Amino acid sequence: MSIDIIFKIAGIGLLVSVTNQILTRAEREEMATMVTLVGIVMVLTIVIDLIIDLFNNVKSIFQLY
């Protein structure tokens, strides 16, 4: 696992939170919620492979077959 992915997620989190603030100040709460959701989905698509690897490792370590 490279460190880049952490920076990428941090960057997305930063931009999503800034967008959220801007949209909330412009009285567009629904859009702000949507942007937050999109951010979560984006981050999830990035980390999904890592989560799969983690579960596989847990299974192999504890011999849960």
Added chain:
Amino acid sequence: MILIKLLACGMIIIPSTIMGIMMGKKYSNRVNNITSIINCLLVLETEIIHLSNPINVAFKNVDEKGNNKISCIFPNIVEILNSNREMSLFRAFKKELIVNRTKYNFTKEDEEIILSLAKVIGVTDKEEQKKHFNTVIQQLKIQRNQAIEESKKNEKLYKKLGVIFGLLLILILV
């Protein structure tokens, strides 16, 4: 390699920023256009009520005296009417507003207000037309106030969103 990456980043962020600015500009354009059309209608009212000019002369004078982005509606309508003699003034107005909808940035309500005037120009007597002119100008002033509020809210928002969208795209692609 870094240079190419920077170049690509620039190629992403600059268009997205420009897109944001353009989307924000729509709102300020609408305010300017409503102000212009109010001025044009005031000139048109003088031409019709006080000078009793026929429609084609009145419209040409409005274009000359108005001399702004919106006043070109009037000579365009005269052209439409000249090219199709059977068309009514209302339909010519409607056609012009629909064809150049993206240029004028009017909303449906603005268009309806302008078209409500087009229905009565040249059909009723002077007093009736004067009343309609006053009503339409008042309605347009209300629309302008709404447009100013909207532009205050949305113009900055779209500019910021354009930049943020570009940054997000760069972050995902890099």
